[in-house]
Amino acid sequence: MGKQKKAAKTNAVRMLEKENIPYELMEYDVEDGLLDGVSVAEKTGQEASTVFKTLVTMAEREFFVFIIPVAEELNLKKAAKAAGVKKLEMLPLKDLTKETGYVKGGCSAIGMKKKFPTFIDESAAELPYIIVSAGKVGLQMKLKPNDLLTAAEASFHDLVKEE
Template sequence: MAKGKLVKTNAVRLLDQQKISYNLIEYDVDDHIDGVSVAKKVGFPVSHVFKTLVTTAGSGKFFVFVIPVSEELDLKGCAKISGVKKLEMLHVKDLLATTGYVRGGCSPIGMKKLFPTFLDESVHQLEYIVVSAGKIGMQIKLHPQHLISVTNARVAKLTVL
């Protein structure tokens, strides 16, 4: 690959196909990096950088939740919103096979299937958000409405108080 040439992930390809505007951001990857560290590396407020969490209700039912990196998912509340009795986090070993993405590089955009997706209500106060581009070391900056559109996301309160 030529120096400076960006890798096209499924997320990037899908945004391009749907002619959705976005900015692609690359950052250097350390051995141990979390969402808050990513926010600092890419130079955006922690409140604007979101992580993608995949849950399961068992028997092939999967749900995607996109929340600020510094927040914690409210599993009980999200189960209620999703219309299921109980949700649990998808085991890391099942993430790649289910979504096509790895931990730390899981984008809500361009998964193997379009799972029911929910976006935290804090996006109503933001003019842009930053999510994984589908590869560790790459992020996408886009308008929240564009993320809602491309993922068919519902907006709701998803985090622990």
Template sequence: MAKKVAKTNAVRLIEQQKIAHQLFEYETDNGEAVDGITVATKIGQPVEHVYKTLIATAGKGHYYVFVIPVAAELNLKAAAKAVGEKKVELIAVKELLGLTGYVRGGCSPVGMKKLFPTFIDASAEALDFIIVSAGKIGMQMKLKPTDIAHISQAAFAEITV
């Protein structure tokens, strides 16, 4: 009998919208987060298709979600320009759970507590699929970039270094 996968908010939303997806699960030491390149290796997928979700702020109440390749860095100036702010900075890890409902290493751009303005790196537009966190450490989901953009009301922008 196959092991039943515990559904996260992200997976529930994707399924409710009947969006085609594939789930990947992987093991970690003590359930701790691992870097995205390691995740790509663990799930046997090309690193250029695996994306991470970062949360930035331009001050109290101004939060933004950025989805970028795991091997890239967020360009804070480009990110600020994309969202129409003078400056943005990444939030502290301790703020992540309360703000999004997700932990570091398990933060998905889909199914956060609140829908924040979301931007996916423009590099995703050239890909057939990208893989993002499915809402918990040890689980990833593969979807079309346009499907992620649709469900998270995201725009594509040049936001990486």
């Protein structure tokens, strides 16, 4: 029998295992550079509506994490309302690793350096499972929305821009 290649354990994966939360890892090829979320959905053979991206925002020196479908855009007004602040802006990319411990394309709401208030778009609540970054570019994890809610200590809110 051949040895199965084992995916690297990230902070996100370790935390799920510690909490006994079931998940499935999905690897995808990243040789052609960083991908957008819709490409990740295609590479993993998943519907874009089930693949979610993790965005980090800030208000003054406070940070907030939002998890929304990859094909959607975060509505900063709705996000600020959910977070209970007047105004939010996206965290500059140059600060992402310093604040979260993760890199662009591999940012997970689970296992960040610090625990930030986290919000998941309400569309996730209707799905049997969602796919989010497992904390490394090229690695996604599939889990139940309520399990992500528990693991990230998050809540569901209306967060995306209307068509």
